[in-house]
Amino acid sequence: MTTKRVIIFTGGSLEETDIKEIQPGDTVIGADYGAWFLVQHGITPDLSAGDFDSVTEDQLRKIQQNSKQFVSCDPINKNLSDTELALEYAIKMKPQEIIIYGAIGTRMDHTLANIQIMSKVLRREISCSIRNQHNRISLIDSVYIVQCNDFPYVSLIPLSNEVTGITLEGFMYPLHDAVLSIGESLGISNRLLHETGTITIKEGLLLVIESRDE
Incomplete structure (x- = not known):
């Protein structure tokens, strides 16, 4: 499967204006709470992935019902964060560009980890950026x-x-x-x-x- 652009919505700070960045033809992935954010705003994720420990049972049921593809993993026995899991799926789609919203939030450990995992994308020669209303973060090597x-x-x-x-x-x-x-x-x-x-x-x-x- 190939796509021009993948947009990931993950569980950090998200704004309604982030939804407006989705363009026709984009593949949209929701990671954990990011999937609920999308469903809540009338967006059908092409893929929802994560351990979903940040949503209620009712929200999880609605995510399952309103996602084209759904992947759940154990919250304890996993080696990847929800964002990294979503990123792995995005990389497999071989897009030209990956954009991540919600990767910056109140948890500095998650924010720093999300910035560092962009190196995975860079090694595959795919453009990648983390964005919110105040920042656009890219990692380069040339x-x-x-x-x-x-x-x-x-x-x-x-x-x-x-x-x-x-x-x-x-x-x-x-x-x-x-x-x-x-x-x-x-x-x-x-x-x-x-x-x-x-x-x-x-x-x-x-x-x-x-x-x-x-």
Whole structure:
């Protein structure tokens, strides 16, 4: 099975406006509470997956009734988080892009884990981002084009111990063949000068976070 774009809704902070990002032709996956969020808003998930320990029995029954495919796993004897489980299914669909909503929330452990598992997608050369109303988080290992949008700030944070050969074109604060190491804040709060900006790196894993305050 192949699809152009997969959108995952998982159990962190979700907004009604996130639903508006679904486009015709998208494959939609609900992970645990994210599946209930979709059903609650009249969206039929192509797949609902998880241990569903965050929903009531009545909500679970409605998820089962309103999902095209349903996969449940034991909440104790499992090795993957609900988000990672949904991501594994999304990867098997071989899409061009995976977008995750609800991956950021009050649980920092889940948020950090969700950011790190994007490396699984990157290894398969699939575009992946985590999004909410204030952030768009991408993980890169080569070239990334930033488009002028509603997120005025662009921050670069190394996910590997060191990221080398960082070159920025079209930004207020340019870099040329620079190095960022974990624990440094040099890459925080840059801005575009033009409609697009190019980020190029030679080695390492780099988080690109486009953000806004309001």
